[in-house]
Amino acid sequence: MSTVGSAGEGGQQVLDVPPHYFPGACFVCKATPPAGGSLSRCANCRMIKYCSKEHQKMDWPVHKTICKKLRNDDGSSVLADGAGIIDSAAWLRHRASQTLALRLMLGRELRQHEKEMLFFPPVCEVCHKFRPAEQLECERCHSAFYCDQIHAKQDADRHERWCEQLRLALACDRYEALNGLADPPILPDVDETFQDLPEDIVSMLSSQILAEKESVPEGAYVDPVLIAFLTERLSFPLTVLYALLKAPGERPVGERESLTVHVVGAQMLVECLGIIKWEYLVHRLPRLRAIRLVFVGPELFRGCGDDMAGAVEDSGATRCADCSRRQRSVVHELRPVTYHEYCRGQHWTRPDAVVAFNSGIHEFAERDEDTWRESLPFLVRHERVPLILTAYTRTELRKDLDELEKAVPSLNVLLPAAKNPFGSTKPVRDMCREDDCDVFFLNQFVTVLEGDGTGDASPCRSPARDALPQMVMVFASRFG
Numbered sequence: 001m002s003t004v005g006s007a008g009e010g011g012q013q014v015l016d017v018p019p020h021y022f023p024g025a026c027f028v029c030k031a032t033p034p035a036g037g038s039l040s041r042c043a044n045c046r047m048i049k050y051c052s053k054e055h056q057k058m059d060w061p062v063h064k065t066i067c068k069k070l071r072n073d074d075g076s077s078v079l080a081d082g083a084g085i086i087d088s089a090a091w092l093r094h095r096a097s098q099t100l101a102l103r104l105m106l107g108r109e110l111r112q113h114e115k116e117m118l119f120f121p122p123v124c125e126v127c128h129k130f131r132p133a134e135q136l137e138c139e140r141c142h143s144a145f146y147c148d149q150i151h152a153k154q155d156a157d158r159h160e161r162w163c164e165q166l167r168l169a170l171a172c173d174r175y176e177a178l179n180g181l182a183d184p185p186i187l188p189d190v191d192e193t194f195q196d197l198p199e200d201i202v203s204m205l206s207s208q209i210l211a212e213k214e215s216v217p218e219g220a221y222v223d224p225v226l227i228a229f230l231t232e233r234l235s236f237p238l239t240v241l242y243a244l245l246k247a248p249g250e251r252p253v254g255e256r257e258s259l260t261v262h263v264v265g266a267q268m269l270v271e272c273l274g275i276i277k278w279e280y281l282v283h284r285l286p287r288l289r290a291i292r293l294v295f296v297g298p299e300l301f302r303g304c305g306d307d308m309a310g311a312v313e314d315s316g317a318t319r320c321a322d323c324s325r326r327q328r329s330v331v332h333e334l335r336p337v338t339y340h341e342y343c344r345g346q347h348w349t350r351p352d353a354v355v356a357f358n359s360g361i362h363e364f365a366e367r368d369e370d371t372w373r374e375s376l377p378f379l380v381r382h383e384r385v386p387l388i389l390t391a392y393t394r395t396e397l398r399k400d401l402d403e404l405e406k407a408v409p410s411l412n413v414l415l416p417a418a419k420n421p422f423g424s425t426k427p428v429r430d431m432c433r434e435d436d437c438d439v440f441f442l443n444q445f446v447t448v449l450e451g452d453g454t455g456d457a458s459p460c461r462s463p464a465r466d467a468l469p470q471m472v473m474v475f476a477s478r479f480g
């Protein structure tokens, strides 16, 4: 464990991860019941479980405020209202309205795990009845519940598709509940010659991890939890590489000596988390002498504490020994503004590629405060500069593309929207079950586009190439 942006060694401070709620596991340590046994339930709300009195006591100060609101005065549970709703859209609406009601009752926003109590409750998957005393529970994932055998059978095929992923989601959360924020070491390989990417991110990382070991027993595989955390990090640089191989822009990526990538709509705790991961892209490109990663977005520092400045500065020294020896220039630039503001400002540098990860452009279009609309034409303003877009789900990517096409009618598709072989494999439970999927993944779908150079573009400022030392973090206004 180490601070955000550190090289992943040295084991400094552990970053706490906000707790998640899994209906079949101890809320504190995420232990599941022993075979044939059970966990104890909160006697009042009956929605939250613990492995021991000690963990129940430990959680009570946090749980008690919401616990009392989860059971009505007549003794019935809030979950009783949903029984009988079969239709999935109606069920989703019902839980959303429960969430709103609870928020009003408490007079505050719900915490993440409290929302999850309402969106992933221990009710029958089929009829949504809440029968805590006699319900059946999937003994593999502990995330699916049934009122009786008939409903368990009815849901068996559907659940089979997700059981393993739900189990992995819980295993990853258990790891972080016990150890703090996962900070998997980034693999040290540096390529001497340019190689095409393997088929997908899992085969790539598994073979690299196994290659590091001295002896590998027949049939060995890598812990899926480690792979999940690694892919969640490395999916960002590897998706850029994958997209540039498919849609190279002005020059083949393997021949490039310098590369400037604009990461738009960036958030520190996502795109910049464990910032050394971006070297993983550098290490695949033997001819590269200089890379400039410009992270741009008004929400760049969202969720970051005041100590973030220090944590970010740490990463200024994370260029690996090999990159130092090769005198590679690795520049991370942070610009906490909208992309159009950045493009019109004096710090703009011409990109070789623009990328927006899991941007949810369409979600902003439905809000009053749309920080994307004015930026959209700038994403594709230069011919031969590819725009890489990723999304959690197929539907989200399609909706994002619809918004982009409204703003920029003349788009060329360089890589049609499809499943991204370099997406994360760490499952995230989906509250909306979009596309009938129980989980989604970061960067699960990808597309690459290009403008035809005729789109709106108020003139770019001439690039201000400040003279930079080999390794810098450039801070915009916030840190002076």
Ligand SMILES: [Zn+2]
Binding pocket: 026, 027, 028, 029, 030, 031, 050, 051, 052, 055
């Ligand atoms: Zn426990």
Ligand SMILES: [Zn+2]
Binding pocket: 042, 043, 044, 045, 046, 047, 048, 063, 067, 068
């Ligand atoms: Zn309770």
Ligand SMILES: [Zn+2]
Binding pocket: 124, 125, 126, 127, 128, 129, 146, 147, 148, 151
């Ligand atoms: Zn049922």
Ligand SMILES: [Zn+2]
Binding pocket: 138, 139, 140, 141, 142, 143, 144, 159, 162, 163, 164, 166
């Ligand atoms: Zn299961």
Ligand SMILES: [Zn+2]
Binding pocket: 279, 282, 283, 319, 320, 321, 322, 323, 324
């Ligand atoms: Zn390096």
